[in-house]
Amino acid sequence: MVFSRLGFSVVLALFFVLFDNLTFATKVASVYTPSWENAPFLASLAIILACVIVIVLLLLTNRYTFKPIAILLLLLSSFTNYFMQTYRVIIDDTMIQNTLETNVSESFDLITLPLLAYVFFLGILPALAVYYAPIRYGSFKKELLDTLKGIFFSLVIGVVMLFSFSQYYTSFFRENKPLRMYTNPTFYLFSTGKYVYDTFLKRKNIFQPLGRDAKQVKGADEGRKLTIMVVGEAARANRFSLNGYERQTNPLLAKENIINLSNVSSCGTSTAISVPCMFSHLERRNYSDALAKNTENVIDIIHRAGVSVLWRDNNSDSKGVAVRVPYEDFRSPKNNTLCDDECRDVGMLVGLQEYINAQKGDILIVLHQMGNHGPAYYKRYPKEFEHFTPTCKTNQVEQCTPEEIGNAYDNAIVYTDYFLSKTIAFLKDNEAIFETALVYMADHGESLGERGLYLHGIPYFMAPSEQTHVGALMWFGKGLETRTEIQALRRNATQAYSHDNLFHTLLGIMRIETTVYDKKKDLLHKGNP
Numbered sequence: 001m002v003f004s005r006l007g008f009s010v011v012l013a014l015f016f017v018l019f020d021n022l023t024f025a026t027k028v029a030s031v032y033t034p035s036w037e038n039a040p041f042l043a044s045l046a047i048i049l050a051c052v053i054v055i056v057l058l059l060l061t062n063r064y065t066f067k068p069i070a071i072l073l074l075l076l077s078s079f080t081n082y083f084m085q086t087y088r089v090i091i092d093d094t095m096i097q098n099t100l101e102t103n104v105s106e107s108f109d110l111i112t113l114p115l116l117a118y119v120f121f122l123g124i125l126p127a128l129a130v131y132y133a134p135i136r137y138g139s140f141k142k143e144l145l146d147t148l149k150g151i152f153f154s155l156v157i158g159v160v161m162l163f164s165f166s167q168y169y170t171s172f173f174r175e176n177k178p179l180r181m182y183t184n185p186t187f188y189l190f191s192t193g194k195y196v197y198d199t200f201l202k203r204k205n206i207f208q209p210l211g212r213d214a215k216q217v218k219g220a221d222e223g224r225k226l227t228i229m230v231v232g233e234a235a236r237a238n239r240f241s242l243n244g245y246e247r248q249t250n251p252l253l254a255k256e257n258i259i260n261l262s263n264v265s266s267c268g269t270s271t272a273i274s275v276p277c278m279f280s281h282l283e284r285r286n287y288s289d290a291l292a293k294n295t296e297n298v299i300d301i302i303h304r305a306g307v308s309v310l311w312r313d314n315n316s317d318s319k320g321v322a323v324r325v326p327y328e329d330f331r332s333p334k335n336n337t338l339c340d341d342e343c344r345d346v347g348m349l350v351g352l353q354e355y356i357n358a359q360k361g362d363i364l365i366v367l368h369q370m371g372n373h374g375p376a377y378y379k380r381y382p383k384e385f386e387h388f389t390p391t392c393k394t395n396q397v398e399q400c401t402p403e404e405i406g407n408a409y410d411n412a413i414v415y416t417d418y419f420l421s422k423t424i425a426f427l428k429d430n431e432a433i434f435e436t437a438l439v440y441m442a443d444h445g446e447s448l449g450e451r452g453l454y455l456h457g458i459p460y461f462m463a464p465s466e467q468t469h470v471g472a473l474m475w476f477g478k479g480l481e482t483r484t485e486i487q488a489l490r491r492n493a494t495q496a497y498s499h500d501n502l503f504h505t506l507l508g509i510m511r512i513e514t515t516v517y518d519k520k521k522d523l524l525h526k527g528n529p
Contacts, residue, residue: 233373
């Protein structure tokens with residue numbers, strides 16, 4: 001049987017609807033319970049989605065590009081189908097960015113046999129069928145007329161469906177907007193377009209310096225400052241025993257005189273957004289990735305004011321934060337001497353004393369953890385930290401029980417507890433020379449199967465608290481812990497804070513004065529007398 005481009009576009013659209021939209025169908029069924037009464041509307045929804053896909057295919061292709069684009073969409077949709085079905089993620093522009101900025105080793109953690117099966121049966125085999133399918137192309141005029149005809153009839157069918165079931169579509173579009181985010185391949189194509197436009201096509205902002213007036217102003221009784229900022233990874237607050245979790249996941253930190261910040265909200269639900277936002281003055285409500293990357297951040301300001309700044313990274317990278325300050329990659333044995341199955345966060349402390357000894361003046365060090373990066377939580381800690389068993393020993397978390405997933409995740413939190421305690425011990429060793437401080441904030445939280453969600457990255461407006469309520473704490477060395485503002489923070493530690501406070505808090509700790517510093521947003525002064 002020989003197909004026209006229009007006819008084969010209809011076949012492909014039906015394939016996408018029937019086989020690559022399982023998550024969309026599941027989400028719709030959770031809102032509109034399948035029944036004889038709802039059946040016509042549900043069928044109309046499938047028809048409208050097929051019509052939209054037909055329009056997209058006709059607009060994106062011509063006789064020369066039809067097969068290559070169709071094959072690419074089939075392969076991509078098999079991947080997105082798996083991740084949406086398995087982890088209930090949404091492929092929005094933030095997820096596209098996060099995917100492109102993920103390093104190779106992290107990507108390997110996501111490769112599983114079910115993923116390969118999805119790609120083979122829903123990607124490769126259909127792609128081969130497209131490759132060998134006999135398709136008849138007409139003249140330019142006929143192809144143009146077919147395209148217009150296909151778009152016209154698709155629009156007519158869609159409009160008829162909308163008006164026929166208007167009582168359903170009123171609630172669908174007004175009250176259930178997130179459902180459209182699960183359509184495949186239409187939403188990831190929209191998200192890709194948005195990402196490309198925002199990143200490459202949107203009029204670029206001129207790079208903006210910030211805090212040019214910054215200067216360090218310290219009291220006569222203040223000595224040299226050594227502050228370590230630890231950026232945690234995927235550490236949700238309710239798995240910290242410091243926050244009342246029934247398991248002892250923070251046994252070492254409980255022995256330290258820390259200030260536990262139990263009510264901190266993240267700026268985003270992914271590393272690609274949260275990390276640059278944490279160090280930006282823009283705050284969550286104003287945050288734009290393009291604007292943040294074209295504006296200096298708090299690290300730049302502190303460095304300009306004369307403070308020695310070093311960023312050490314055991315995660316993917318600094319997401320653009322540390323491009324103008326000294327940066328060291330600790331993801332490989334070349335720099336990190338504590339590597340087994342993977343390089344450990346504690347390895348970022350190795351050789352740090354030599355760096356400190358070589359500096360003059362005050363020092364700010366940022367340590368970016370691998371932390372609880374999923375889904376292979378069992379890889380995130382050495383074997384001796386496997387306190388809670390049985391654990392999920394695979395990156396296919398959907399195949400593990402909630403107990404096994406939780407055990408592996410909690411073991412990684414215990415290792416973070418150990419890493420932070422070692423960092424505090426390191427700071428204590430420097431108290432004779434420096435006024436020392438530790439700030440720890442996780443970039444975002446993590447879903448562990450609650451409500452069928454795994455990992456992170458859900459759009460913020462619909463993200464569960466497991467992905468936005470993050471672990472955070474501060475510690476101050478001798479000579480600082482008795483100061484009025486620190487005692488006031490200790491009393492106010494349960495108040496609601498967020499990543500928005502970090503920019504001003506770091507400036508305050510390092511005693512940097514600048515017009516962009518807002519004392520009211522500094523954790524050490526916010527709400528204090």
